[in-house]
Amino acid sequence: MCGMAWEGYATMAFAPIDETINIDQLTRDPYSIYRRLRAEAPVVTVKSIGRTLLTKAADTRAVKDNAALFSNNDPNTPMQRAFQAHTLMRKDGEEHMRERMAMTPTFSPANLKTLWIPAYEKLAGEYLDRLPRDEVVDLFPALAGPLAARILAIILGIPDATDEEMQYWSQALIDGAGNFGYADEPFARVDACHAAMNAMVESRVPLLKAEPDQSALSVMINAEDPIPFSQVLANLKIAIGGGINEPRDSLLTVLFGLLTNPDQLDEIKRTGNWSTAFEEGLRWVAPIQASSRCAREDTQIRGVDIRKGEILMTVQASANHDEELFEDGHLYNALRPKSPHQSFGSGPHHCMGTHLARATIGKIMLPMIFERFPDMQLVEPEKVVWWGFGFRGPLSLPVKLN
Amino acid sequence: MPKITFVSPEGGRTTVEASDGDSVMQTALANGVEGIVAECGGAMMCATCHCYVDEDWLARTGTASDEERSMLDFAASEVRPESRLSCQITVTGDLDGLTVHLPDAQI
Numbered sequence: 001m002c003g004m005a006w007e008g009y010a011t012m013a014f015a016p017i018d019e020t021i022n023i024d025q026l027t028r029d030p031y032s033i034y035r036r037l038r039a040e041a042p043v044v045t046v047k048s049i050g051r052t053l054l055t056k057a058a059d060t061r062a063v064k065d066n067a068a069l070f071s072n073n074d075p076n077t078p079m080q081r082a083f084q085a086h087t088l089m090r091k092d093g094e095e096h097m098r099e100r101m102a103m104t105p106t107f108s109p110a111n112l113k114t115l116w117i118p119a120y121e122k123l124a125g126e127y128l129d130r131l132p133r134d135e136v137v138d139l140f141p142a143l144a145g146p147l148a149a150r151i152l153a154i155i156l157g158i159p160d161a162t163d164e165e166m167q168y169w170s171q172a173l174i175d176g177a178g179n180f181g182y183a184d185e186p187f188a189r190v191d192a193c194h195a196a197m198n199a200m201v202e203s204r205v206p207l208l209k210a211e212p213d214q215s216a217l218s219v220m221i222n223a224e225d226p227i228p229f230s231q232v233l234a235n236l237k238i239a240i241g242g243g244i245n246e247p248r249d250s251l252l253t254v255l256f257g258l259l260t261n262p263d264q265l266d267e268i269k270r271t272g273n274w275s276t277a278f279e280e281g282l283r284w285v286a287p288i289q290a291s292s293r294c295a296r297e298d299t300q301i302r303g304v305d306i307r308k309g310e311i312l313m314t315v316q317a318s319a320n321h322d323e324e325l326f327e328d329g330h331l332y333n334a335l336r337p338k339s340p341h342q343s344f345g346s347g348p349h350h351c352m353g354t355h356l357a358r359a360t361i362g363k364i365m366l367p368m369i370f371e372r373f374p375d376m377q378l379v380e381p382e383k384v385v386w387w388g389f390g391f392r393g394p395l396s397l398p399v400k401l402n
Numbered sequence: 403m404p405k406i407t408f409v410s411p412e413g414g415r416t417t418v419e420a421s422d423g424d425s426v427m428q429t430a431l432a433n434g435v436e437g438i439v440a441e442c443g444g445a446m447m448c449a450t451c452h453c454y455v456d457e458d459w460l461a462r463t464g465t466a467s468d469e470e471r472s473m474l475d476f477a478a479s480e481v482r483p484e485s486r487l488s489c490q491i492t493v494t495g496d497l498d499g500l501t502v503h504l505p506d507a508q509i
């Protein structure tokens with residue numbers, strides 16, 4: 001009796017288990033699920049994905065900020081297989097920091113100011129120039145995807161990779177890393193991409209050894225105490241896998257938000273507060289919706305027992321809609337009172353592209369596109385499909401320019 | 403325990419107790435002081451824990467290192483000689499009574 005009572009008590013203290021939520025629902029309409037979870041079960045184990053979801057802002061932030069207790073090393077994901085490497089995204093402490101710091105010089109404030117931001121500004125003008133006027137154009141494939149690919153190829157030090165290659169590689173890495181069913185096709189596709197990416201990178205090494213620049217590849221291979229070449233490749237692939245969809249999806253999301261709220265757009269045009277409009281888009285639909293962490297020890301979150309080894313999904317998408325911080329969080333509102341969102345993550349794995357994104361999209365692209373096309377109109381916005389659980393954004397953004 | 407006072411842009415003062423060895427940023431977060439965001443959690447990789455050290459205290463806190471100064475380029479509010487990233491100021495008994503002013507915006 002005693003044992004049973006104890007078991008009953010122990011079961012009560014662990015996170016409740018939800019057996020109704022599935023990955024399809026989370027892919028199509030995660031926000032209504034998260035709203036319910038925030039109210040009813042903010043720490044909940046979702047059986048179909050085998051992970052415990054944290055949906056409150058205070059909890060997602062606290063877990064990410066406490067790297068001593070919550071590891072990035074989620075051992076049972078297809079990511080390592082997809083990336084053919086154990087990458088810095090899944091490492092902790094000194095090991096993570098060494099690989100991260102290998103790339104940080106590229107993203108220094110000085111390099112952003114003198115190299116990457118001016119390069120982006122020029123490219124943005126060129127890519128906008130070539131958009132067709134007076135016909136419906138989908139800004140996903142015509143602008144947001146290729147522009148994100150181009151600036152990334154330059155910053156990484158592989159400028160010969162085409163926009164199409166960069167986007168194809170990126171999607172293959174994402175699909176492989178998300179291949180939780182371990183199907184053959186995504187792995188076969190990403191394996192083929194590795195061969196192409198490795199060849200592209202290796203072809204650049206002698207050139208960058210001879211003439212170093214500030215690109216990520218150059219900085220990593222020319223460092224005094226370089227990281228192993230396998231990790232140079234892994235770092236570049238992490239950047240390729242994450243560095244296209246995020247700027248692409250955030251730009252499309254902000255444009256959708258502004259174009260469906262013309263009164264807000266008018267006010268932003270008047271104030272020039274494009275950065276705020278950008279941050280609101282990131283808050284509204286976080287391009288990376290959730291990030292996993294592994295409990296290193298038995299612990300508690302919000303009074304719920306968490307076992308050592310339990311995998312937690314910190315759902316920043318939900319944190320960004322938390323009623324405790326945001327009124328009507330499900331609505332895009334570029335004029336809402338400022339409150340920090342968590343879309344760039346926090347703690348030691350805080351997004352390395354944060355400053356670049358804020359400077360390029362928030363400060364350059366948004367004012368530039370509305371200056372060029374002040375009467376840009378969304379075409380049938382109700383038909384735009386929003387998609388994704390781990391990564392999320394609109395699948396198209398058809399507009400008429402003028 | 404050393405006491406630290408945070409002054410909001412509107413002039414509101416919040417005084418909290420800090421633990422020796424914590425950063426000023428950690429002290430703010432632990433006490434729910436608004437106006438310090440600290441996205442990167444103290445790794446000097448963002449500039450969202452920007453503060454202005456009260457001039458009476460500058461001699462004791464010191465000024466920003468070169469690396470910190472460089473990261474302050476990303477700060478959302480005006481950078482002044484007394485600007486610091488609060489994650490880079492470690493609380494010691496010597497800083498009991500420290501006053502820092504918070505900027506208008508961190509993002």
